[in-house]
Amino acid sequence: xxxxxxxxxxxxxxxxxxxxxxxxxxxxxxxxxxxxxxxxxxxxxxxxxxxxxxxxxxxxxxxxxxxxxxxxxxxxxxxxxxxxxxxxxxx
Numbered sequence: 001x002x003x004x005x006x007x008x009x010x011x012x013x014x015x016x017x018x019x020x021x022x023x024x025x026x027x028x029x030x031x032x033x034x035x036x037x038x039x040x041x042x043x044x045x046x047x048x049x050x051x052x053x054x055x056x057x058x059x060x061x062x063x064x065x066x067x068x069x070x071x072x073x074x075x076x077x078x079x080x081x082x083x084x085x086x087x088x089x090x091x
Contacts (some may be wrong), residue, residue: 027048028045028048031045
């Protein structure tokens with residue numbers, strides 16, 4: 001694990017959850033009070049739910065790619081270090 005990485009503070013995590021909850025609530029409130037037919041509200045709600053779901057999936061995918069890249073770099077660094085140690089022993 002990267003020793004230089006700083007974890008998020010509990011205040012930032014709380015703020016993130018509160019921001020998500022507030023935005024979801026306000027969008028739902030807006031859709032609920034729109035002067036449109038029920039099927040239109042349903043369509044908007046489905047679109048919003050799918051948008052949130054795809055944002056979560058995209059975020060996880062990007063993080064997974066980043067994490068796997070870090071693992072590959074650590075493996076390559078270990079191989080290079082082992083090779084350098086073998087070369088220095090042979091010399």
